[in-house]
Each structure stands twice: as C-alpha cells, then as structure tokens.
Amino acid sequence: MGYLIxxxxxxxxxxxxxxxxxxxxxxxxAKWGENTWKAGYTIKSAVGLGLIxxxxxxxxxxxxxxxxxxxxxxxIAATLMLIAMILLVAAYVPKNSIRGRLHHxxxxxxxxxxxxxxxxxxxxxxxxxxxxxxxxxxxxxxxAKKRDRAEGKVYPQGQTMPTIVxxxxxxxxxxxxxxxxxxxxxxxxxx
Numbered sequence: 001m002g003y004l005i006x007x008x009x010x011x012x013x014x015x016x017x018x019x020x021x022x023x024x025x026x027x028x029x030a031k032w033g034e035n036t037w038k039a040g041y042t043i044k045s046a047v048g049l050g051l052i053x054x055x056x057x058x059x060x061x062x063x064x065x066x067x068x069x070x071x072x073x074x075x076i077a078a079t080l081m082l083i084a085m086i087l088l089v090a091a092y093v094p095k096n097s098i099r100g101r102l103h104h105x106x107x108x109x110x111x112x113x114x115x116x117x118x119x120x121x122x123x124x125x126x127x128x129x130x131x132x133x134x135x136x137x138x139x140x141x142x143x144a145k146k147r148d149r150a151e152g153k154v155y156p157q158g159q160t161m162p163t164i165v166x167x168x169x170x171x172x173x174x175x176x177x178x179x180x181x182x183x184x185x186x187x188x189x190x191x
Contacts, residue, residue, distance in 0.1 A: 001055070001059045003051050003054050003055030005055070007056075010047055011051075012048075012136045014044045015136065019139055019140060052129070057187075059124070059128075065123055066123065069121065069122050076119055076120075077117060077119050078116075078191070080113075081113065081116050081177070082174045085109075085177070086167055086170030087102070087108045087170075088105070088109040088170065088173070089169045089173060090105035090170070091105045091109065094162060095156065095162040096158045096162040097157060097159070097160070097162075097163040098167075100155050100156055101155075103148060107137050108137075108141065111138060111141065113130075114133040118131060118134065178191070
C-alpha cells in the first residue's frame, strides 16, 4: 500500500501545484524557463504514475474488502465510463461544443471515472486510488473555475462537426475498453 500512496502523493502533488502554490509555480517557471519546468513536471508525474500502477497492482491483491458492491453498480459504472470517455476526448478535440460549455472536460472526465470506479469497487486499495483522484479532480475543477472567473476567460461555444467527432471518438475509445483493452491494460474485464 505504501507504493500506491507514495505514487498518489507524487502524482497528485505535482498536479496540485496550481491549486495550492500557483504563485510559486509562476516564479519557478520564470526562474527556470517553461521547458525546464515542463521536463521536471513530466518526470515527476511519470515516477508518480509508475508508483501508482505498481503500488495498486500489489495493493489490490491484499485483503481489505470494505464492502461488496451490488452487481448493478458495475452497469452504472460502465454507463458513467461512456460519459467519462467522451469528456476525455472533448479535452483534446479542438472547437467542440462540449468543451465550450463545460470548460474543463478533462477534470470532469477524471471525476466521472473515479466516481464510477468507486461505485463498482469496494477494496481498500480501490477506495484510496479512486477516492484520491475524485477529491483531487473536485478541488482542481473548483480552482479552475475560480481562475477562469478571475481572468474573465470566455470559451468559444464550439461547432457541430468537431462535437460529433468528439462523441464518435469517445464511443470508439469506450468500445475498445469494453471489448478487451481494459482487461489487457488493467487485468480486469469490464463485464
């Protein structure tokens, strides 16, 4: 469990600097340059993610069942994951209406992903992993909305064709996970 927690602290810590120390972050970028900052950010994130993956793979083998989720929660989680995948794709496809309306689809995707997995999993390791990401995404979303208001940021409403592409790609990615990618990457089938 220690590797999982260490990975979460590193990964989410690096990704939380803007929430808790935005002024320090800005000063570091000014001091070291944006490319150096991004390189350090990327390396620390990769180490944290590696520890999360390794730690979770070990921790989920340990006993520690907090609850047995009802079978229906797997179906609810699967439905929520379709939404999460569309939101994830919306973060990357330019000029889509989903991003135009929701502003931060990546954070909404992480929140939906984490909540869906909390519904369907009752082990201690699951609660630590997905609960941590859910709390982080909620805090990041609140901070991002606050920053948008302070900066007077306006998001373009988006266009129809990029939105259709976003939804189709989200469904394709979701389908790939359902058809076996989740089992291949995570070791657990969706159904």
